[in-house]
Amino acid sequence: MKYFEEKIFKIIMIGAAVIILGVLVYIIGTIFYKGVPSLTWDMITKVPSGGFYLGKEGGVLNAIAGSVFIIIGSLAISLLISIPLVMYINFYLPKKSLFSNVIRFSLDILFGVPSIVYGAFGFALMVYLGIKVSLMGGIITVAMLIMPIMMRSLDEVTRLLSRELPDALLSLGSTKYEMTKVLLRQLMPGLMTAILLAMGRGIGDAATVLFTAGYTDNIPSSLGQPAATLPLAIFFQLGSPVEEVQNRGYASAIILTVIILILSFSARYFSSKFSKNKI
Amino acid sequence: MIIPNQQLETLTVNPAKEINRTAPLKKVMNNHTIRIENLNVYIEDQHILKDINLAIPEKSITCIIGPSGCGKTTFLKTLNRMHDETPEVKIKGKVYIDDLNIYEKGVNVIDTRKKMGLLAQRPCPLPMSIFDNVAYGPRIHGTKRRKAINHIVIQYLQYVGLWDEVRGRVRSPASRLSIGQQQRLCLARGLAIEPEYILGDEATSSLDPLSTKIIEELFIKLKEKYTVILVTHTLRQARRIADYIVFMYLGKIIESGPTEEFFNNPKKQLTREYLSGSFS
Numbered sequence: 001m002k003y004f005e006e007k008i009f010k011i012i013m014i015g016a017a018v019i020i021l022g023v024l025v026y027i028i029g030t031i032f033y034k035g036v037p038s039l040t041w042d043m044i045t046k047v048p049s050g051g052f053y054l055g056k057e058g059g060v061l062n063a064i065a066g067s068v069f070i071i072i073g074s075l076a077i078s079l080l081i082s083i084p085l086v087m088y089i090n091f092y093l094p095k096k097s098l099f100s101n102v103i104r105f106s107l108d109i110l111f112g113v114p115s116i117v118y119g120a121f122g123f124a125l126m127v128y129l130g131i132k133v134s135l136m137g138g139i140i141t142v143a144m145l146i147m148p149i150m151m152r153s154l155d156e157v158t159r160l161l162s163r164e165l166p167d168a169l170l171s172l173g174s175t176k177y178e179m180t181k182v183l184l185r186q187l188m189p190g191l192m193t194a195i196l197l198a199m200g201r202g203i204g205d206a207a208t209v210l211f212t213a214g215y216t217d218n219i220p221s222s223l224g225q226p227a228a229t230l231p232l233a234i235f236f237q238l239g240s241p242v243e244e245v246q247n248r249g250y251a252s253a254i255i256l257t258v259i260i261l262i263l264s265f266s267a268r269y270f271s272s273k274f275s276k277n278k279i
Numbered sequence: 280m281i282i283p284n285q286q287l288e289t290l291t292v293n294p295a296k297e298i299n300r301t302a303p304l305k306k307v308m309n310n311h312t313i314r315i316e317n318l319n320v321y322i323e324d325q326h327i328l329k330d331i332n333l334a335i336p337e338k339s340i341t342c343i344i345g346p347s348g349c350g351k352t353t354f355l356k357t358l359n360r361m362h363d364e365t366p367e368v369k370i371k372g373k374v375y376i377d378d379l380n381i382y383e384k385g386v387n388v389i390d391t392r393k394k395m396g397l398l399a400q401r402p403c404p405l406p407m408s409i410f411d412n413v414a415y416g417p418r419i420h421g422t423k424r425r426k427a428i429n430h431i432v433i434q435y436l437q438y439v440g441l442w443d444e445v446r447g448r449v450r451s452p453a454s455r456l457s458i459g460q461q462q463r464l465c466l467a468r469g470l471a472i473e474p475e476y477i478l479g480d481e482a483t484s485s486l487d488p489l490s491t492k493i494i495e496e497l498f499i500k501l502k503e504k505y506t507v508i509l510v511t512h513t514l515r516q517a518r519r520i521a522d523y524i525v526f527m528y529l530g531k532i533i534e535s536g537p538t539e540e541f542f543n544n545p546k547k548q549l550t551r552e553y554l555s556g557s558f559s
Binding site: 094095096164165166167168169170171172173174175178182185186 | 359361364365366367389390392393395396397399401403405406407415416419420465468469472
């Protein structure tokens with residue numbers, strides 16, 4: 001009986017692993033199988049021409065550019081807010097501070113808010129501020145979406161930091177600010193992970209940009225213009241009755257996946273470069 | 280010497296002849312000294328240090344010994360105000376460093392810490408190169424000129440005997456050094472801020488015997504210029520390098536005095552028991 005339990009449990013565990021791998025292979029297999037034939041050079045170098053959504057010439061460069069602009073902008077905004085916040089609750093406030101608990105709790109709530117709610121909120125905010133549907137609006141809304149995840153994951157790694165390094169720095173007579181600067185260096189790999197997680201959520205999200213960044217066939221040339229995004233491009237193309245256009249939707253999915261991979265690998269490369277001197 | 284204050288004068292004028300080390304006993308009462316009066320430390324509701332009265336003589340090695348949990352490290356941390364970072368620690372009493380009570384209002388905590396070079400239990404190099412580790416302190420305290428920094432770094436790396444070992448690779452990460460080398464680097468880093476006192480918190484407990492020996496020799500060299508206060512729980516180490524011993528038990532100072540006297544002629548029953556190993 002003992003051995004029987006052991007066996008059953010082993011089968012369940014292996015089964016779980018197989019299911020996860022299967023799902024991954026199925027997703028990647030589908031987008032590649034359907035998308036690769038339509039993945040032409042034109043797809044990534046041209047903006048849609050007149051009849052693009054009916055199967056005529058063009059590409060999704062508008063969406064690629066829009067997605068990249070939005071994610072870079074929103075990462076910049078959320079880094080500027082996340083780093084000071086996380087440093088404050090970890091290094092400036094005492095360990096058992098009520099305020100830092102309140103902040104962590106709020107971040108958990110914000111993290112659970114669905115992206116369509118951010119989209120609606122972002123839209124309302126834009127109306128209030130008098131911003132039109134634009135790249136700017138998309139950047140602000142996506143920044144709100146990814147900030148909680150960035151802060152939370154940066155906070156997790158920061159809390160894991162041992163007390164020794166801060167103590168060593170303080171005993172050398174560093175101010176808190178000087179200490180924080182050195183600790184940030186130590187936290188670089190954790191910061192990169194936080195950026196990657198945030199980026200993964202931000203770049204693939206359709207609901208936030210639906211109302212706020214809009215959609216256009218052109219590459220935005222200023223913050224005030226609307227911007228297309230890859231998730232929306234995929235959505236519109238897959239919704240087309242024309243088979244060729246549907247396959248282009250899968251090709252766009254490949255592009256989105258590859259962009260995320262490129263960004264992740266380069267982030268990892270730079271983080272290892274910057275943190276060469278880490279312990 | 281570490282002696283309860285009231286006994287200080289007597290001990291000060293009594294040059295301990297049997298101590299084979301040269302201890303500048305006469306200078307005890309001048310400026311460069313640490314005096315602790317009625318120090319009580321509480322962590323939350325626990326009374327950690329009880330009525331500590333102590334004077335620590337300059338340019339000598341003072342070892343604080345005692346069983347684990349007796350408050351040795353807590354005591355050491357009160358000397359450079361590291362308890363400031365933990366609000367649940369309450370400190371009452373006076374700690375005079377160079378005749379300045381560091382717990383008085385308006386005392387600059389950075390200046391206090393600058394006077395104290397701390398060597399921690401485990402070496403903790405900063406996440407930067409060997410050179411930058413030593414240069415860090417002088418840089419944050421305002422030395423900007425490249426030449427001056429170079430000079431300081433080389434000087435202190437030489438002082439701890441690390442210069443010849445790392446000569447060609449001072450720009451490589453400090454984490455690549457062996458643990459013994461890291462501890463010496465941490466010492467050099469602490470010395471580079473030009474402290475007057477060196478605090479060691481079981482500074483050799485994570486090191487191999489050879490590195491321990493090197494660090495101990497450094498401590499002996501250091502006492503020519505600095506006042507060294509070490510926490511240790513190896514009695515043999517205390518015996519080897521200390522000029523004065525403070526024995527603490529459950530937050531109280533049980534006995535203190537010159538090393539030879541302390542080991543050969545302990546006055547309290549508790550000390551005798553501790554020395555004979557009936558508890559540790």
